[in-house]
Every structure is written in C-alpha cells, then in structure tokens.
Amino acid sequence: MAAQKVSSLLGRLLEAANFAALKHRDQRRKDPYKTPYINHPLAVAHVLWKEGGVTDLATLQAALLHDTVEDTATEEAELEAQFGDEVAAIVKECSDDKSLAKWQRKKHQIEAAPRKSHKAKLVSLADKLHNLRDLDSSTPSSWDHERTQLYFTWSAQVRLTLFAGLFSRIPNDTALNKDG
Numbered sequence: 001m002a003a004q005k006v007s008s009l010l011g012r013l014l015e016a017a018n019f020a021a022l023k024h025r026d027q028r029r030k031d032p033y034k035t036p037y038i039n040h041p042l043a044v045a046h047v048l049w050k051e052g053g054v055t056d057l058a059t060l061q062a063a064l065l066h067d068t069v070e071d072t073a074t075e076e077a078e079l080e081a082q083f084g085d086e087v088a089a090i091v092k093e094c095s096d097d098k099s100l101a102k103w104q105r106k107k108h109q110i111e112a113a114p115r116k117s118h119k120a121k122l123v124s125l126a127d128k129l130h131n132l133r134d135l136d137s138s139t140p141s142s143w144d145h146e147r148t149q150l151y152f153t154w155s156a157q158v159r160l161t162l163f164a165g166l167f168s169r170i171p172n173d174t175a176l177n178k179d180g
C-alpha cells in the first residue's frame with residue numbers, strides 16, 4: 001500500500017481514538033481501580049484487530065467510538081460530520097436508547113442482534129467480550145455475585161443471536177440452501 005494511503009488510514013484511526021478520549025475524559029470504569037473509561041473502547045478495537053484479524057477502518061473507528069453516543073454528550077450528527085455516515089451508523093447500531101428502562105434495553109439488545117449489520121455485530125461481540133473479561137478480572141465494586149452472573153447469562157444470549165446472524169451469511173444460491 002502506498003505510504004500516503006497508510007498515513008491517511010492511520011490518521012483517521014488516531015482521530016477516532018482522540019475523539020473518544022476527549023469525550024470519555026471525565027469517566028471511569030466501575031471497577032475498584034476506577035480505570036479510565038477510554039481503556040474500554042481502546043481494548044474493544046484492539047481485540048478486533050489482534051484477535052479478530054479485523055483491519056476494516058470503519059469497524060475499528062466505530063469500536064473506538066462505540067460508547068460515545070450512549071455514554072457521553074455526543075450527537076450522531078457529530079460523528080457523521082467527522083467520521084462519515086458508515087461509522088456513525090455502526091455506532092448508532094451499538095448504542096442503547098437510554099430513555100428506555102434498563103430491562104427494555106437489555107431485551108432490545110437480544111431482539112435487535114440478528115438484524116444488525118455485519119460490522120456492528122463485530123463491534124458488539126468485542127464489546128461483550130471485553131466487558132466479560134473485565135468482570136472476570138475485576139468485578140465492579142457495587143456488583144454482587146448475582147448481578148455478575150446475570151450479566152454473563154444475558155450477554156451469552158446476546159452473543160448467541162449475534163453469532164447466529166454472522167454464520168447465516170451464506171448466499172441464498174449456494175448448494176447448502178438447496179433442498180434434497
């Protein structure tokens with residue numbers, strides 16, 4: 001790849017990391033160490049690249065930005081203007097509607113998972129994976145055993161529906177879909 005193109009891709013990735021860092025700058029994770037919140041979106045993007053082999057720029061940018069609309073004062077239009085329609089749409093697909101009750105949000109994630117775009121599924125899976133790893137290593141101070149178990153059970157349901165969609169992307173005309 002031409003050096004100029006690499007430089008442009010890196011720049012756009014760094015722009016997303018910097019944007020997320022500014023938006024999350026006053027937030028901490030719920031763990032006992034009060035880890036800076038930005039560690040989470042950075043880890044989600046890193047999981048996708050390192051473990052998932054994902055190199056698509058829009059997916060990695062969306063991973064870095066995935067909690068900005070849900071958890072900070074960021075408008076979708078802001079993301080559209082700075083990162084384009086595709087990135088903004090993936091972030092939107094990964095954002096809970098905070099005006100809904102918590103149980104409704106949790107239910108909606110299970111129901112919406114199969115309809116998500118492929119890129120949003122990748123970001124959502126990495127998001128869940130990193131949250132589960134965090135729970136395993138340092139449970140949020142206010143979470144008891146039952147609350148932690150509930151997150152594991154619920155996220156397993158979301159991941160199953162996300163995976164079901166990912167593996168059902170077999171084109172309609174393949175032999176696998178023929179009767180007989």
Ligand SMILES: Nc1nc2c(ncn2[C@@H]2O[C@H](COP(=O)(O)OP(=O)(O)O)[C@@H](OP(=O)(O)OP(=O)(O)O)[C@H]2O)c(=O)[nH]1
Nearest residue numbers: 028029030031040067102127128131132134135139140151
């Ligand atoms: N495991 C873990 N999670 C933490 C920590 N600090 C903040 N979180 C965030 O808390 C959310 C999960 O907590 P819940 O009580 O289930 O959900 P809520 O914050 O949306 O109400 C996750 O949001 P999310 O990323 O939007 O994902 P999700 O709610 O869709 O799973 C996660 O990123 C931490 O120290 N450990």
Ligand SMILES: [Mn+2]
Nearest residue numbers: 040066067127
């Ligand atoms: Mn997240």
